Amino acid sequence: MAALPTAVQISADILSRKERADDIARLKSMMELHALEYVDVSAHMELLQAFERWPLLAYLEAQYKQPPLLAKDTEQTP
Amino acid sequence: MISMSLRGVRGGVGTSSTLAALGHALHELGQKVLLVDMCPENSLGLHFNMDLAPREGWARATLDRQPWHEHAWVVEPGLCVLPYGQLKPSELFALDALLIEQPKLWSQRQAALANAFDWILFDLPQRLPGHMTNPHCALSMMVTNADAACHVLLQPQLTQTPLFLVNRFDAASQLQRDLLLIWQQRYAHALVPVNLHADEAMAEALARSEPAGRYAPSSLIALDIISLASWCLLRGRRLE
Numbered sequence: 001m002a003a004l005p006t007a008v009q010i011s012a013d014i015l016s017r018k019e020r021a022d023d024i025a026r027l028k029s030m031m032e033l034h035a036l037e038y039v040d041v042s043a044h045m046e047l048l049q050a051f052e053r054w055p056l057l058a059y060l061e062a063q064y065k066q067p068p069l070l071a072k073d074t075e076q077t078p
Numbered sequence: 079m080i081s082m083s084l085r086g087v088r089g090g091v092g093t094s095s096t097l098a099a100l101g102h103a104l105h106e107l108g109q110k111v112l113l114v115d116m117c118p119e120n121s122l123g124l125h126f127n128m129d130l131a132p133r134e135g136w137a138r139a140t141l142d143r144q145p146w147h148e149h150a151w152v153v154e155p156g157l158c159v160l161p162y163g164q165l166k167p168s169e170l171f172a173l174d175a176l177l178i179e180q181p182k183l184w185s186q187r188q189a190a191l192a193n194a195f196d197w198i199l200f201d202l203p204q205r206l207p208g209h210m211t212n213p214h215c216a217l218s219m220m221v222t223n224a225d226a227a228c229h230v231l232l233q234p235q236l237t238q239t240p241l242f243l244v245n246r247f248d249a250a251s252q253l254q255r256d257l258l259l260i261w262q263q264r265y266a267h268a269l270v271p272v273n274l275h276a277d278e279a280m281a282e283a284l285a286r287s288e289p290a291g292r293y294a295p296s297s298l299i300a301l302d303i304i305s306l307a308s309w310c311l312l313r314g315r316r317l318e
């Protein structure tokens with residue numbers, strides 16, 4: 001078996017498994033645009049619509065985003 | 079040998095049915111599998127045409143200081159079920175206290191079984207801390223359904239069990255699709271990448287005293303379970 005020739009070879013070892021499965025991560029690696037801030041707008045919109053549809057899910061999301069009270073206390077101690 | 083546990087994020091999400099089907103699928107893939115019933119309901123064996131709530135089992139034997147390993151049932155060569163046994167409610171709490179007092183009890187037993195099995199699967203109960211924490215498992219999964227109640231319970235429990243598996247997924251449901259999207263965004267690292275779909279064959283399988291893969295080998299759920307078993311094999315190889 002031989003490796004198929006491609007214009008840019010990406011070593012599977014460099015990228016994590018998640019990145020290998022992620023087309024955007026592959027593209028960023030191939031084009032050496034590591035600093036590119038890519039936002040998947042359609043996925044983000046779907047998520048916002050989901051929170052609009054289900055108020056409890058939006059409420060819980062807001063709760064989880066608040067830092068836990070215990071952590072706050074420990075931060076205040078020098 | 080790899081130890082794995084399944085526990086429902088709450089009751090009624092299909093944990094025991096999933097465990098029975100997964101044990102059967104791993105066995106079909108050539109693995110030697112032991113299923114251990116850690117639940118006082120003592121009913122895991124029903125998935126394999128065993129008696130309802132057998133008197134003898136590991137819990138009964140442990141309290142009676144009898145050999146615990148003599149009560150396993152051989153479903154077929156390489157596939158065994160170890161029942162819980164019958165306990166009175168008062169005995170149940172005594173056993174849970176004993177399991178907390180002796181945190182290595184099950185690890186020693188797991189080590190003793192290591193040569194006989196490739197996989198030991200534990201069906202964990204909901205609210206018995208000793209039972210839940212005593213077996214030391216390289217793979218521990220929580221079973222959830224894509225509903226709001228599971229979503230509420232999921233976040234706090236992920237600190238204990240960092241992997242979760244979606245059961246009874248119905249892609250036709252807007253709410254379930256939305257919840258899965260949120261989980262994929264929020265808990266990408268913890269979500270097992272195989273969803274088990276809602277399938278009547280899973281419910282029918284128990285009513286026939288069989289695991290899903292034997293009752294309906296070509297059903298959607300049986301194929302999902304084979305995917306899950308294959309994922310477990312790959313994951314297990316990385317752990318060994």
